[in-house]
């Protein structure tokens with residue numbers, strides 16, 4: 156084993172765990188440090204997210220590069236989940252978009268936008284307009300409730316928490332040292348690297364890396380979500396409700412569990428969910444299906460999405476063999492396999508073919524190393 160086959164990963168969230176598992180499978184020696192005290196509090200944004208994999212639906216709010224990463228990540232997720240030691244709920248049943256009659260203009264605008272994206276990004280299936288009968292056939296639980304809808308074939312979702320748990324189990328099985336309760340700075344990681352010449356440092360701390368980016372570069376975008384148990388509701392796929400003030404999605408997980416989300420507020424604020432947001436999320440879900448009236452509220456969560464100024468992801472090389480991978484914003488699950496593949500390509504071959512293909516930004520910067528980190 157070469158020292159170059161050793162990596163210290165900061166942050167056991169989505170990217171940290173995914174990269175950790177892949178590297179250890181390749182025979183690398185991996186160390187993971189995580190600020191949370193244990194598996195049930197770790198995971199940052201990843202533990203709260205709805206984990207929808209919806210590149211066409213998201214094209215309304217992001218760039219073609221992110222859409223292309225999301226498109227290519229879908230088959231990768233199927234494969235990544237299948238290889239894990241525990242089952243992970245993964246579904247590719249498409250996305251349904253609904254609206255009330257008064258929002259029909261917004262729906263036509265969105266349909267035109269998505270048609271244009273489907274033409275522009277090769278390999279994306281076109282959105283399909285559904286009339287009332289087709290809508291009922293696709294989603295019987297909504298029969299008679301909406302006059303029309305838009306169906307985006309092949310879009311997906313997974314159970315983010317099951318994924319995080321399965322990745323953790325594989326790390327345990329492969330005896331990867333995972334140091335809980337170890338909030339770590341980039342300077343400490345560089346000091347560790349100095350004691351382990353040739354080793355790599357991968358900074359996957361999401362918003363926890365804020366102080367190690369230029370001032371103001373990495374910000375949090377607040378999102379509130381509700382987790383419900385609704386035995387009276389069965390939906391086949393994530394459903395989005397267009398609304399001028401509070402667009403929402405309903406992501407059905409296994410056993411009639413639902414993630415209803417999400418607000419998007421320009422604030423670095425993880426305080427508990429507000430009354431207003433909670434009312435809006437719950438009343439919009441009730442408007443989609445009255446069976447949510449008797450649902451039980453399991454959790455109300457708030458987290459911030461790690462976001463760079465242009466809302467796009469980036470890899471930043473701050474020293475030799477030191478990468479900061481961040482800015483996954485509201486698309487972390489959707490694009491993680493693509494970002495992961497581009498980083499692995501660089502670690503193994505020193506090349507950027509995939510990053511260039513997807514337009515994943517790769518920057519260079521410089522940082523100094525002071526004290527030592529003892530693991």
Ligand SMILES: Cc1cc2nc3c(=O)[nH]c(=O)nc-3n(C[C@H](O)[C@H](O)[C@H](O)COP(=O)(O)OP(=O)(O)OC[C@H]3O[C@@H](n4cnc5c(N)ncnc54)[C@H](O)[C@@H]3O)c2cc1C
Pocket residue numbers: 165166167168169170171188189190191197198199200201202203204205206207208337338339340359360361362363364377378379380416417458459460461480481482483484485486487488489490
């Ligand atoms: C409400 C909400 C809904 C979302 N829905 C979706 C969705 O449907 N689809 C989608 O694709 N994406 C979604 N996202 C986005 C997605 O969750 C994020 O983009 C993704 O989790 C970012 O991954 P990451 O690995 O960079 O960071 P994270 O997943 O946040 O992980 C960072 C980890 O680093 C740890 N850490 C922080 N500081 C330190 C430190 N100093 N030392 C050691 N460890 C540290 C944290 O505890 C955490 O475990 C959503 C996000 C939110 C908030």
